[in-house]
């Protein structure tokens with residue numbers, strides 16, 4: 352995340368992610384699923400502004416920057432928002448009394464499998480740990496993050512790309528040498544993560560994530576594109592016809608490879624270069640797809656620069 356002080360408070364960014372690989376291995380007795388997944392942070396970010404308050408309230412204001420064609424995003428009850436939960440959890444474990452106003456500008460669509468809410472929560476933990484001087488280590492923050500959601504620890508970690516196991520909360524850095532240029536799109540309707548997992552068929556003998564160790568370090572764009580996999584794609588297509596339609600569109604788009612990210616409903620294609628990704632996004636928008644953007648995966652260098660600027 353980027354983090355800097357301004358005259359009125361602090362500004363931070365929260366990157367979205369895509370799953371370049373996701374295999375559901377087994378259903379667990381606790382209701383979660385055992386996974387192996389490669390997650391990569393991308394250049395699409397939410398922005399968070401933190402302003403100190405005189406009282407002890409945690410207040411959240413959300414601003415949206417989506418085209419009307421994507422429909423109004425249901426923001427739900429602020430008390431259920433992961434950002435508010437993250438602030439309250441940090442206060443609870445550190446006995447801090449201070450309040451905070453958080454202004455969240457959403458650029459990352461919700462119910463999309465892009466980890467927007469999880470990333471916002473992770474950024475809140477990291478930022479408030481600095482603002483409130485609560486002195487939690489990254490490891491301690493990661494443990495708090497796991498209480499908020501399976502992929503929140505990935506966003507607390509400083510790695511641009513990681514191999515994640517368990518229910519997604521165990522992180523192993525997977526340094527990606529060169530960025531991938533992607534075209535990312537979302538249909539109007541979203542998907543519930545719980546519903547998609549409920550309808551998935553675990554693949555105990557499915558493709559292994561191991562080849563991604565090689566691909567992240569030395570692979571070509573074509574090798575990365577050919578090694579995409581997502582066990583959640585079939586149930587997502589079954590639950591949402593717009594996902595199946597998106598897959599057909601991407602098949603005609605001329606990208607190197609394509610798939611659903613996470614539990615969807617956002618969908619991405621691996622492109623040859625940045626211009627190719629921008630052209631593909633324009634084509635999708637012309638076809639009436641409500642939201643399509645060109646993004647790149649972050650590199651270790653990008654994350655290091657972001658940390659230095661923090």
Ligand code: C5P
Pocket residue numbers: 382383384385386499500501502517518519544545546548549
């Ligand atoms: O952890 P998170 O709150 O993001 O998960 C949302 C839902 O997705 C869970 O309640 C569970 O139904 C499902 N899930 C799962 N296995 C995982 C991660 C999530 O079944 N590894």
